[in-house]
Amino acid sequence: MNNGHRQTKNLGQSLSSHHPLTIIHFTLSIEENMPYSTSETVDAVVIGTGAGGAPLLARLAAAGLKVVALEAGKHWNPTTDFATDEKAQEKLFWTDERLSAGNDPIPFGSNNSGTGVGGSTLHYTAYTPRAQPDDLRIRTDFGVGSNWPIPFDQLEPYYDEVEQFLGVSGPSPYPWGPDRKRRYALGPLPINGAGQLMQRGCEQLGIKTSPAANAALSADYYQEGVGHRKACTNRGFCQAGCTTGAKASMDVTYIPLALHHGAEIRPESFVTQLITDESGKIRDVVYVRNGQEERQRCRFVFLCAGTVETARLLLMNNLANSSGQVGRNVMAHTALQIWGEFDEDVRPYKGIPGALISEDTHRPKHRNGGPIDFAGGYLLQSIGVMPVTYLSQMARARGLWGQELKRAALAYNHVAGINILGDCLPDAGNYLELADEKDSRQMPKPRVYFSNGENEKRMTAHADKIMRDIWDAAGAKNVWAFPRNAHIIGTCRMGKNANTAVVNADGQSFDIPNLYISDNSTFPSALSVNPALTIMALALRTADRFLEQQK
Template identity: 70%
Template sequence: MEQSPYPSGTVRNLLNTRQVTPKTKEVLQQRLEATNPFSKPSFFDEAAFAILQAVATQLISQVEVEPIALALALDERLTKGTGDGWRYNTMPPDSRAHQLGLQGLEESAKLLFSRGFIFLTETEQDAVLQAVQQGKAPGTIWETLPSKRYFEELLVELTEVYYSQPLAQETIGYVGMADAQGWQAIGLNQLEHWEPQRLTDAVIDAVEIEADTKQPSSSTDPQKQVTPPIVTSYSLDSPVDAVVIGTGAGGAPLLARLAQAGLSVVALEAGEFWNPAQDFATDERSQSKLFWTDERLSAGEDPIAFGNNNSGIGVGGSTLHYTAYVPRPQPDDFHLHRDFGVGVDWAISYEDLKPYYEEVERVLGVSGPSPYLWEPDRTPYPLPPLPLNGAAQLMERGCQALGIQTSPAANAALSAPYFQPGVGWRSTCTNRGFCQAGCSVGAKASMDVTFIPLALEHGAEVRSNCFVTRLETDANGRISAVVYVQKGQEKRQPCRSLFLCAGAIESPRLLLLNNLANSSGQIGRNFMAHPGVQVWGQFPEEVRPYKGIPGGLISEDTHRPRDADFAGGYLLQSIGVMPVTYASQLTRGLGLWGDRLRSHMFGYNHTAGINILGECLPYKHNYLELSNEKDDRGLPKPRIHFTNGENERRMTIHAEALMRQIWSAAGAESLWTFSRNAHTIGTCRMGTDPTQAVVDPDGRSFDVPNLYIMDNSIFPSALSVNPALTLMALSLRVADRFLQQAQLGEV
């Protein structure tokens, strides 16, 4: 692939224009001016740091840019003690792993070449690194530290640091930070009017861009953003009607519904209450603040990556960084066991949730096709579909060649201005493609711009930066108060009812920590994660995968494949991708480094992906438990065991083969597969049998009568679609059932 069409200096010039938002400019300029390559390390001693610098030089080829201090960035992170939210259960804590790993590299170098690592030739250093990557390096260190895992984590981190640098992004033709007014040219082989068309073009003149750019639309004007004031404040001395723990797709809708009914409701959120227009930068690294980064231990044969893969923090929860892909499940998703004899059927049906799906789609302002190909009589979506980006157009091309039906996908992002009662006008999507790292214009229907403002308008209180540690009960076994820590101070909120909406990891963790609601022994059991294998390819056309809604196209022809040797099915989805995410997956999936990584990333702008979202069965061997290792609060870290079953493996093989056919038919080259599982599901199962389930069909605990659980932990089966829409619909249903029971005096 050709190198970047952008001359050196493009990004620095762009930062002086209105193409870049103030927050993005602030973040990127700080990074450009940050690390002094001659600074001394704080975490590593000088000998270890010298080894790390030599390793970084070999792993990351920095030919086109002034050297970026990669080793120092790792040293600074370890000094701060921050992480990305998870680690392999077989690995020691991060700081110890990196110390041991460098010792292991030094030991292997001496055993293989009789000299320390920094004294080896580049060829010899490569040989040591290859041996470590392949798990074949000699030395006693590797008897206790898995060399392949250590190498993977080191390579991924250095790669993420490098491709987070604006000058490195410039070399691969990425100027996604220049999206203050969004993108108009999102299709194949399209450039914005201000972009240079050839490598030989002159360096962009910042003044010309300024003059040639349209004025920012209202969608990017921070003054137009909806950031409701928090006007209600309930006393810590008196009980409120309900406390809601968590403000994501499970907690926010019921919070609004309860507040609308006139109840006194307090929501506790572990993260910040952001103002996206002011606080969100178009920069993946800085937006990691939206991911849950308290460390989780990942075990099993297919350990799950947490953090940016599936876990959010902040008012709005994971919807702050979800891709807004909101397909409905099909009716038969709810009775998998009836149809296939495996898994578990839901205690409610599609028809029970159908009116709630319609309501949620109206509130969010879902953009989608009408009629919908796989359910023609569905109530029309509020808005027409968003335009198809490059990846969607290429998937459409490949599917047409194979006779596979496709459709523009339903996305919770606005294809036109939309008036939402209780919130006001929300602005149109600007195609900036940054959904997975936070929408700064309010077009994506995350909970902070939809249900949360509605809840606040009706008197709910949202308290941010509140980490819940204890649940108090009275003599009758009912929840009487919630104890939480806010900015270092322990507080206690009495309540009459509790809605636990903290997600499929933190909800069971909190219940296990408090030894509550577990007479069935099912809390933490039945953990599921959707098969989500991806196939990537590179095309002669320029795709520019950072533009447009990431999941523009869908096919549900594979919902129940005729040639399947597995239960259930999956959907197909086109995917765009941001550069750091792509580089990270590339190194984790293929293990590329050095010149091979550099060469592949030159093709970033020609890259497109397809992935699946498939059914996952519940198994006894997949579960969450409390580990013996403590977090910074002194609480046991959760350990999650996950291994794909035979059904998931067969589904993945089937899907990968089909996606490769689609991409080949579309003209892709350099195909590669990234194996993954997505979302966190199960662990507090819903059902009708108190010995096999944690909550009843209304989300109510069988053991604690005023405890309700409402997040994806209560899903009996995974469903073969993304969970967000079902979560929101189920949340409204749980709230309505609670209100009905309260009217009858049954709460």
């Protein structure tokens, strides 16, 4: 179980001194680094190279396994392929059509999806708070939802490892949650106009704020196996692709590390089938590349395609679903945004979009001091925004058109937002199914039902009041709300019981012993924080548990 492909080793180091963007070197090496053939049996195929796949891929490769990653999207070179233009960057979104049903249909495309080597980390905001210990035991504390089968102290070392590896910028000490064992890798990023306004409003209301933890570099950073990455230039375009390598998307962090350790990555390889043998184990992964069907024989499969595509692939292949839970338990964070216009020049396109955080509402009190009427809680985040994103969502939510729209658009340089990111409970009415309608590949489109339940509605109402109060105190005019849910989660939840969960605490399928899932589909509860950091931490834990079992 090893291979001799180490040709990329140390190149990053030798080039970095005179080559400011080491990522150029490593991105080229994906095409140069194709050690495996489809005629051999590799140790593992990893499906998807986002936050769930990339860290695990690097870990398995570092252990000497022969690993091949299949990525549906292209391999981009950010320096030459990415424009500072939202429309040009729509290519980072997963645009195979999904059908959004229920009372609160979930938007996909620019939300909740991504494609390309690096997956949706190519356009994530890089907001990387840790979950708090009580996020993992919502059932114990509130009697609703599901506990995680993993205690916090088993996730914590992985949080720490991921933060150090990515170069997360954040405050030390961090004001909420248990004491951290180490400082963040780098000090916090500078606060932009939206962050200053939220600070101003929160101060008056007695709400504690702090610079947020963001996976973008506040100073130049070096990692063995990756090379040098330059500090963030505050271009504010995280959600449409980072051109400088400062944001820790997977393509400039865990993917180079995986290549360094000899992994192979096949871009534009769309997986359609998982073929099992008579023992019920998966033997071949079938995928389409350049219009041709190929298959890769393997000993293990790690499915890391995200909440929607992971469940869709399993349902299409009728696999790993003896529990009937594949596609169930769809959750989406409460994510209401409140926007306001200010006298000051904000220029919301500058700086890390999510500069400021408060977790005072992690387990909030009721406004009148009494007990709260919902389970869980949420965080508060200041938000900057790119113009087309802002204006198109404003058109949707406020329904402004004609001269009213033009007037509101003229105020763009003066707008700032706050949003929440809060827990969501699973509900029998929220699920993913295969529609009869077919996509261009003749595969059934996924249909996702989502309706906010009473808990989400109460939490959102609580947050609506607080955010409006903050903006009033900060001097906002023309305040408006953009109702939304973010980060689709669930569909293959982990648990202790094979009757009610799809995978065990190690991410291993209860039905198919050589199938593991590593992405946000396995989260038993949504958590009250953005999911990316937890997906990565869990991916490393899944890889380590797997490697231990193989000993």
